[in-house]
Amino acid sequence: MNLYQHFRDEVIRLLSELAAAGGIPAGLDASRVSVDPAREAAHGDITTNAAMVLAKPAGMNPRALGGILAERLGGLEAVSAADIAGPGFINMRLAAGFWHQRLKEVLLAGSAYGDSDVGSGEAINVEYVSANPTGPLHVAHGRGAVVGDALATLLEKAGFKVTREYYINDAGAQVEALARSTYLRYREALGETIGEIPEGLYPGDYLKPVGEALVRRDGDKWLVAGEAAWLPEIRAFTVAAMMEGVRADLKALGIAFDRFVSESALVASGAVDEVLKDLEKKGLIYTGVLEAPKGHAPDDWEPRPQTLFRSSAFGDEIDRPLRKSDGSWTYFAADMAYHRDKFRRGFNTMIDVWGADHGGYVKRMKAAVEAVTSGAAALDVKLCQIVHLSRGGEPVRMSKRAGVFVTLGDLIADVGRDVVRFTMLTRKNDSQMEFDLEKALEQSRDNPVFYVHYAHARCRSVLRSAAADLGVRNVTAEALAEADLGLLKDNAELAVIKIMAGWPRLVETAAEAHEPHRVAYYLHDLATAFHGLWNLGNDDVRLKFIVDDKPLTLARLALVQGVATVIASGLQVMGVRPVEELR
RNA sequence: GCGCCCGUAGCUCAACGGAUAGAGCACGAGACUUCUAAUCUCGAGGUUGCAGGUUCGAUUCCUGCCGGGCGCGCCA
Structure with missing residues (x-):
């Protein structure tokens, strides 16, 4: 039992008794009444603001109202003392027997102690990690993974029906660059000297085994093929390999998702076209020209008509483009379709856990959710600030040659899964965090x-x-x-x-x-x-x-x-x- | 330039709109023939960045400044 909820119910019950007896006016709005832990043990165990909140509507002095209510509360078996204090707090000390009963409750409930039904079985979708499948997860992803997973479990314990979800960003230019990078490693594995990995491609060594695996599977058949032929194949092959690594890292953290959703599959299914039609009907899509951001105009800026979503109608600063100049969908367009898909699967509450670098994306995504669900669903975005790794107080340097920061896999291997998880939860998600590899293991x-x-x-x-x-x-x-x-x-x-x-x-x-x-x-x-x-x-x-x-x-x-x-x-x-x- | 997040003890950080703003580290003083002293107890340490507003009450909500981080069309 949540004892504070229990005593709040008691307070409200006693208020109506008092009203019935004519001691106080009837029909007072008790919605702001709360019962909370007493800040100091000297004040008692629990406290209620009822007298202060109700004094004005009741037309009574808070201490007078509090006195009447305190007398009633003091009569409860579980309450050994109820006093009025300060501006009108009613402080209560609970009987020892009440506390003994709570201990018994713990023993009988076991690990189910604390389970609640405040969620009433409401479906909540928690999307987290959702990293690009272009390389191994790094430490920042680990924070999002831990925060998202713990939040999901917490919500389950509170009585919500939670679905854990991972969105695979396997469409767009990034994964094409990834495929081209693998292609180079593939040629390398076949004996070619490839030299420096060109700018814009992924230089990380982690693609070498992927290139080698591709040789084992397909031999040299892609050497003579044109890019149009090998790119889709190698893209799929590489994404699969990356996701295998991602799943392994998540498993090492003890994280299992209910569902992985592929962006490219979503696009192929026509879901993006659908959401666009939807929004067109609502008059939220138009072709227009965006102004260059003030004080931060990109060098190659030129005004250009675009397909835009009227996100400014939902609190965003500007309207947002849905199509790239090559005609393909922007990431945002696909993400809108994805969140619409979540809604259609029955989620009126969605939580997305993102890295802080996506902060600028929050408003438009909330706007999109409001638009595609006609206001029926709410999105909460938890931004995880960066994690500074150190060892004995010295910053851990990233490896440029490997093309990645310290990977999540490295971190887990170094300090262990449980230390990673606990440490990642010792800071609020939107505070920056220092993770010291030595201190984390200190006893x-x-x-x-x-x-x-x-x-x-x-x-x-x-x-x-x-x-x-x-x-x-x-x-x-x-x-x-x-x-x-x-x-x-x-x-x-x-x-x-x-x-x-x-x-x-x-x-x-x-x-x-x-x-x-x-x-x-x-x-x-x-x-x-x-x-x-x-x-x-x-x-x-x-x-x-x-x-x-x-x-x-x-x-x-x-x-x-x-x-x-x-x-x-x-x-x-x-x-x-x-x-x-x-x- | 604009938006979002953050600003709390010397340091790292907590605090459903509640009372005298809390912990840990570091600093000072103590407690081991152990059910595990890898722990505990006590002390000192604050104008919650600044200025207004809402409220019975503001670290919390609102507005404006100051400082730090992140972001700002066809990357995700």
């Missing part, structure tokens, strides 16, 4: 990955130790749920339970905000509370988990099991595997 408290892992490992360690003493059967989550949790009276113990009990709310708010990084911060907080509790046992043996008092030991083990469960549940959302021990 110290300034490495959040380790810090959270360590808390979980300590939990497991205690439970293993207890299982040896008390028998495995007595320390399962199910058995511990039956422990006398009322024995957990220490403030530090209750503090840990309170953080655990905040997990369902965290899931809901992070999911609604589309911000998976909050999970990482939450887990860090929980780990901090647990490490603190642990150390109390170092100072005073009576505060150890395993003590000379079996009922108390079992209650404390239940707490430990609960922490392990919630950490594992949070890591699951992040796609990180919890560790049993760290030695």
Whole structure:
């Protein structure tokens, strides 16, 4: 249960009771009433703004209204104290028994703890990575991959029906250049000296094996053929090879997509022609001449009539071209068709995770979604800022000759999948991030990955130790749920339970905000509370988990099991595997 | 020139429109015959870039400036 939602319902119920009794006016709009964690423990456990929000419409003084409501709230069994404070906050302290019940709930739910139905099964499409198939994924793609995947899992946990999708940009000039690059490597593999890779083509060594593989498949048959003959073949061959590498990297990160959508297949299906007809009917397509951007005119700018989409009618700065001068579709035109396709497959909410360099594209894509869905669907774009790689504080230099930055595959091989995933989620998506390869592996408290892992490992360690003493059967989550949790009276113990009990709310708010990084911060907080509790046992043996008092030991083990469960549940959302021990 | 993102402790970063803005690092002082001290406790550190506006209440929303990043037709 989301306890804040629970108490908000209670507040609203009590307000209507009060209204019925004539204590306050009836029919007040309670939509702005919220129940939140108290900022400071001294204020209590939870707080509501009800009195402040309703004072004006009720024509009452906030403290007077708050007094009446606080009296009612104080009468609830779960509330041990309700006071009015400051400008009109009603602070409530919850009974210990309420918190014990939350712990029991954790133990009974297991990794499903925190599952919510706020999403009501609504379909959400999360598109991420969607890198050009022109080379290996690099580190920035990795950030988008991790953010998108964790967001997808988070949304699932919050009750949405999520489809994970990857758009393959396998049409257009880039993949043609790729095919020509492979062709050079193909000739090279057949013994020719090809010299420098010309400007505009892909110089990376990663195409050498592709050229060699092509020789193995097709022999020298393309040497004498004209480009018109070999280009489509080699393009398809190369894209397939690149996508194989992409899938391997994603698999190494533990990411599996529900669907890969090919841009060229989409174009071939006529979907772009269709969307254009649609928009023509709506009067959103016209032929016009764009003005050169002020202060940034390209050298070869010349005014030219183009097929334009009236995106300025939906908040974009200018209208956007849909056809290149050679008559083929722009990337944008195909992307419009793609998002229309998503909508027709039943997605009214779409999330795209992009690199920051695509920031200038957001408005037109949102405009396009609004236009092609007649306002029925919404697009949220999460821009991931760049990742600066360093090693021991020194920037990692990119390799020019290899034609790529440090690849995602290199990064995973270097620090491991779980470290990559966790670290990528320790920053909000739109903040730049420094990823230090040494620090990410450091086993110290300034490495959040380790810090959270360590808390979980300590939990497991205690439970293993207890299982040896008390028998495995007595320390399962199910058995511990039956422990006398009322024995957990220490403030530090209750503090840990309170953080655990905040997990369902965290899931809901992070999911609604589309911000998976909050999970990482939450887990860090929980780990901090647990490490603190642990150390109390170092100072005073009576505060150890395993003590000379079996009922108390079992209650404390239940707490430990609960922490392990919630950490594992949070890591699951992040796609990180919890560790049993760290030695 | 225009648009988007960012601006919070010396540094790296948090904070559903809520109260006295929080963590970590670095700095100072302490706690290990261990259920894992790779941890913990305490201290010091702030005009949330600046100026207005909305609000009972603004780090958060709006406007304008300043600074940094990204982008700006026929690349994706």
